[in-house]
Amino acid sequence: MSQFSEDFQTGLRDLMRWRRDVRRFRTDPVDEALLRDCLATFALAPSVGLSEPWRIVRVASPAARAAALANFRAANARALDGYDGEKALIYSGLKLSGMRDAPVQLAIFCDEATRQGAGLGAGTMPETRRYSVVAAVTQFWLYSRARGLGLGWVSILDPARLCRDLDIPDDWALVAYLCIGWPEEESATPELELAGWEHRRHHVPVESR
Amino acid sequence: MSQFSEDFQTGLRDLMRWRRDVRRFRTDPVDEALLRDCLATFALAPSVGLSEPWRIVRVASPAARAAALANFRAANARALDGYDGEKALIYSGLKLSGMRDAPVQLAIFCDEATRQGAGLGAGTMPETRRYSVVAAVTQFWLYSRARGLGLGWVSILDPARLCRDLDIPDDWALVAYLCIGWPEEESATPELELAGWEHRRHHVPVESR
Numbered sequence: 001m002s003q004f005s006e007d008f009q010t011g012l013r014d015l016m017r018w019r020r021d022v023r024r025f026r027t028d029p030v031d032e033a034l035l036r037d038c039l040a041t042f043a044l045a046p047s048v049g050l051s052e053p054w055r056i057v058r059v060a061s062p063a064a065r066a067a068a069l070a071n072f073r074a075a076n077a078r079a080l081d082g083y084d085g086e087k088a089l090i091y092s093g094l095k096l097s098g099m100r101d102a103p104v105q106l107a108i109f110c111d112e113a114t115r116q117g118a119g120l121g122a123g124t125m126p127e128t129r130r131y132s133v134v135a136a137v138t139q140f141w142l143y144s145r146a147r148g149l150g151l152g153w154v155s156i157l158d159p160a161r162l163c164r165d166l167d168i169p170d171d172w173a174l175v176a177y178l179c180i181g182w183p184e185e186e187s188a189t190p191e192l193e194l195a196g197w198e199h200r201r202h203h204v205p206v207e208s209r
Numbered sequence: 210m211s212q213f214s215e216d217f218q219t220g221l222r223d224l225m226r227w228r229r230d231v232r233r234f235r236t237d238p239v240d241e242a243l244l245r246d247c248l249a250t251f252a253l254a255p256s257v258g259l260s261e262p263w264r265i266v267r268v269a270s271p272a273a274r275a276a277a278l279a280n281f282r283a284a285n286a287r288a289l290d291g292y293d294g295e296k297a298l299i300y301s302g303l304k305l306s307g308m309r310d311a312p313v314q315l316a317i318f319c320d321e322a323t324r325q326g327a328g329l330g331a332g333t334m335p336e337t338r339r340y341s342v343v344a345a346v347t348q349f350w351l352y353s354r355a356r357g358l359g360l361g362w363v364s365i366l367d368p369a370r371l372c373r374d375l376d377i378p379d380d381w382a383l384v385a386y387l388c389i390g391w392p393e394e395e396s397a398t399p400e401l402e403l404a405g406w407e408h409r410r411h412h413v414p415v416e417s418r
Contacts, residue, residue, distance in 0.1 A: 002357030011217045016253035042413045044225040050407040064418040121364045128364040134343040148211030155330045155337040198259040204251045206265045209273040
């Protein structure tokens with residue numbers, strides 16, 4: 001028995017199916033109250049030992065945005081160099097970030113040195129602190145999409161360079177760079193699948209021990 | 210504008226607020242069709258380069274479950290040794306896993322060597338493969354809770370020992386150990402907060418650059 005209705009359960013599956021990594025944004029601004037509402041979901045995320053290790057930096061100034069965009073372009077050019085033939089051709093045509101246009105950009109870090117939670121649950125697997133940040137990002141992603149916003153996660157970045165350029169504390173590790181704004185279009189099919197880069201499996205195998 | 214109703218958006222926030230890490234399970238079984246429905250959300254999760262690197266192992270046999278439980282007990286005893294005074298007293302009274310009772314237990318791995326996705330997006334931040342697995346676990350967690358199931362994530366484990374005991378391929382890294390079943394009770398407050406271990410912050414600070 002669940003306190004959540006079947007309609008809600010169906011809606012949740014629909015949201016997950018439709019979520020997408022959005023890379024094509026309109027440039028019109030995002031209302032600050034809406035952004036705050038979405039960011040409030042971070043406080044509802046699970047975290048190891050209640051450590052809440054997420055740290056959010058808004059990349060807002062022209063200098064910070066230019067540094068992040070240059071970082072992506074350099075890392076993306078290096079990545080392209082690693083592909084040959086048809087893969088290189090497809091890669092060069094992919095749009096892999098909305099960093100040029102997205103009105104809101106957030107760099108999300110994990111504070112590896114936080115004393116909150118007193119280390120509970122992170123003794124044998126300290127990486128669970130970073131996983132807590134990923135869980136929070138996932139919730140933020142789902143809720144932002146439910147509110148109609150688009151979100152894209154950029155991982156083609158040199159984290160050390162970004163931390164240096166944004167003057168980030170030494171103990172913070174970059175987990176995600178998020179582009180947020182109003183999507184140009186919606187699609188239920190991932191851009192990488194549309195472009196012929198990769199196909200999803202659509203089934204979930206389970207082994208047993 | 211969103212295609213998801215305000216009621217749905219409110220329900221999603223309620224679900225996130227109420228989700229909890231469940232550690233107290235009834236021992237009655239979980240319907241296999243319900244479990245399959247919940248596991249199907251893995252296929253809807255975002256993954257870097259569409260790599261879908263999640264690998265799911267059901268810990269079902271008495272031998273496998275006993276090995277996992279012994280692993281937790283050893284790691285938990287070592288963790289307790291790291292606390293003194295009041296923290297040690299509180300820690301010793303915490304229930305940190307439902308591994309004794311939970312009818313369904315899943316070990317979730319990341320296949321670090323998958324060729325799916327051809328490495329796209331994981332060149333500078335290969336950890337995003339494991340983050341993709343965490344995002345999938347988070348979606349599975351939310352959806353399972355919406356269906357009324359309880360889920361608890363156990364991280365107090367020696368991952369190398371678990372991989373050895375479960376005969377896991379060398380390229381798979383343990384990301385999460387999940388206990389699943391019907392919750393004994395529901396609470397909107399985390400068990401660690403009820404026990405006086407830690408408090409949540411309830412606000413989400415955002416810095417700017």
